[in-house]
Amino acid sequence: xxxxxxxxxxxxxxxxxxxxxxxxxxxxxxxxxxxxxxxxxxxxxxxxxxxxxxxxxxxxxxxxxxxxxxxxxxxxxxxxxxxxxxxxxxxxxxxxxxxxxxxxxxxxxxxxxxxxxxxxxxxxxxxxxxxxxxxxxxxxxxxxxxxxxxxxxxxxxxxxxxxxxxxxxxxxxxxxxxxxxxxxxxxxxxxxxxxxxxxxxxxxxxxxxxxxxxxxxxxxxxxxxxxxxxxxxxxxxxxxxxxxxxxxxxxxxxxxxxxxxxxxxxxxxxxxxxxxxxxxxxxxxxxxxxxxxxxxxxxxxxxxxxxxxxxxxxxxxxxxxxxxxxxxxxxxxxxxxxxxxxxxxxxxxxxxxxxxxxxxxxxxxxxx
Numbered sequence: 418x419x420x421x422x423x424x425x426x427x428x429x430x431x432x433x434x435x436x437x438x439x440x441x442x443x444x445x446x447x448x449x450x451x452x453x454x455x456x457x458x459x460x461x462x463x464x465x466x467x468x469x470x471x472x473x474x475x476x477x478x479x480x481x482x483x484x485x486x487x488x489x490x491x492x493x494x495x496x497x498x499x500x501x502x503x504x505x506x507x508x509x510x511x512x513x514x515x516x517x518x519x520x521x522x523x524x525x526x527x528x529x530x531x532x533x534x535x536x537x538x539x540x541x542x543x544x545x546x547x548x549x550x551x552x553x554x555x556x557x558x559x560x561x562x563x564x565x566x567x568x569x570x571x572x573x574x575x576x577x578x579x580x581x582x583x584x585x586x587x588x589x590x591x592x593x594x595x596x597x598x599x600x601x602x603x604x605x606x607x608x609x610x611x612x613x614x615x616x617x618x619x620x621x622x623x624x625x626x627x628x629x630x631x632x633x634x635x636x637x638x639x640x641x642x643x644x645x646x647x648x649x650x651x652x653x654x655x656x657x658x659x660x661x662x663x664x665x666x667x668x669x670x671x672x673x674x675x676x677x678x679x680x681x682x683x684x685x686x687x688x689x690x691x692x693x694x695x696x697x698x699x700x701x702x703x704x705x706x707x708x709x710x711x712x713x714x715x716x717x718x719x720x721x722x723x724x725x726x727x728x729x730x731x732x733x734x735x736x737x738x739x740x741x742x743x744x745x746x747x748x749x750x751x752x753x754x755x756x757x758x759x760x761x762x763x764x765x766x767x768x769x770x771x772x773x774x775x776x777x778x779x780x781x782x783x784x785x
Contacts, residue, residue, distance in 0.1 A: 440527060442542040445552055450559040452539055456532035458518040458558070518558075523550035562642075564777040565686040565694060568635040569646050575628055575766035581605075582621040583758030589614040600758035632680075637777065641687045643697075649679010652705055656715050676718055678705050686774055694774040695730045700739055702768065731774065739770040 447455065522529065525547030530539035539555070541548055587596025596616070601607060605622025638644040657671045683699040701724035708716040723742060731737050744766045 440543055441545055441548070442540070443548055444533065444536070445530070445539045445541060445548075445555060447537050447539065447555070447559050449561045450555075452532040452534055452537045455555065455558060456530055456539060459522055459529040460519065518554070521554060523547040523554070526551065563640040563688050564637055565640060565688060566635060566637045566775045566777055567644060567646070567684050567686065567696075568773040568775070569633065569682055569684075570771040571630075571632040571648065571680055571768060572771065573630045573766050573768040575630070575764055577626040577628075578763045578765070579622065579624045579626075579760070581758070581760035583619070583760075585618040585757075587616045587618075589616070597757055638684075638686065641685065643683060643685040645681060645683050647677075647679065647681040649677055649681070649703070651675040652678045652718055654716065654718055656711070656717075676705070676720055678703055678720070680768070680770075682770065682772075684772070688776060689730070692733050692776060693730050694733060694776065695728065696772065696774060697726075697728045698739065698772065699726045700724060700770050702742060702744065704744060733776045734773065736771050736773040739772065740767070742768050744768065 519529070523543075523546075525544030527542040530541040530551070532538075533540055541551060581602050583600030583602055585597050585599070585601045587594050587598075601618050601620035602622040604624070605620055607618060607620040609619075610617045632648045634646050634648060636644050636646055653673055653675045655671060655673055657669055659667065659669045662668050680700065680702045682701075683697075685697040687695045689695060701722060703720055703722050705718050706721045707719045709719055711717045723744065725739070725741075727739070729737055745763065
């Protein structure tokens with residue numbers, strides 16, 4: 418046997434010599450899963466710091482509020498602050514799964530797969546055998562997600578209580594009458610005394626009004642993907658600031674701003690094996706409770722937020738109630754420094770939220 422043949426036989430007998438294959442690069446298309454989410458599962462990155470999470474939440478709040486605000490013009494340096502800061506941003510949800518499958522990467526890859534968002538695919542480089550193993554592992558993750566429809570109904574029955582009294586005093590001088598008018602309530606009990614052109618009218622009134630408001634909405638989301646339902650209105654207010662331009666000219670800028678008043682529900686459903694639905698719920702109620710006098714006589718709104726967080730498991734199509742909320746707003750108004758009249762209005766309500774999850778199933782044989 419010649420020296421060349423002996424050398425070739427020796428190389429074939431060396432461990433790993435026969436299995437060595439050149440590295441290749443390929444694209445793995447995903448059918449159902451999101452490329453960024455799958456790439457994050459295989460990425461070897463540390464969890465985000467608390468400062469990064471706060472930045473994610475603030476950016477999400479700014480983007481969401483901009484969509485709600487529509488055409489409201491705001492200063493570039495202003496930021497939105499309201500109860501949505503308790504909601505996890507979508508990017509923060511993505512970070513929760515970062516590195517979950519990093520230790521299961523097959524040996525022989527040049528690195529973790531890279532996401533191609535435009536194609537919804539993964540770009541991977543390495544040994545062909547390792548790529549096949551990765552493709553098989555991804556097939557276990559890339560499955561069709563199930564959908565859940567969330568119906569929310571908000572029922573509120575506010576009670577408005579009014580307590581007022583007032584006194585009107587008048588003195589007649591021929592065809593001329595001098596006195597006060599409008600302090601005595603138009604409704605309720607009244608007492609009138611008149612003598613020698615002097616007239617005194619006193620009145621008091623206590624009333625209570627009940628009303629009922631129903632707000633309903635529904636949204637469909639993917640299994641274990643959060644959704645937000647928001648109902649309310651924007652409370653606009655005007656602010657102004659004065660500055661001097663480059664030519665020392667005085668400029669007063671007036672800007673219309675707004676705060677969100679209403680209710681919102683963060684819900685993240687998870688479908689269990691027995692077709693029950695486990696939901697993480699975070700309802701929040703935001704009310705305007707008054708105003709604050711700012712510079713130049715600007716009235717700035719004062720908001721109050723009430724929210725809870727819970728996790729429950731219900732059957733498919735079953736309705737659950739979230740109660741225990743209490744909202745109260747008191748208005749106090751005096752006339753003539755409380756000497757001739759007073760009016761107090763109190764609004765109490767106990768809103769209740771009803772949440773119903775429904776699993777959306779595929780069509781069977783072309784029938785609904």
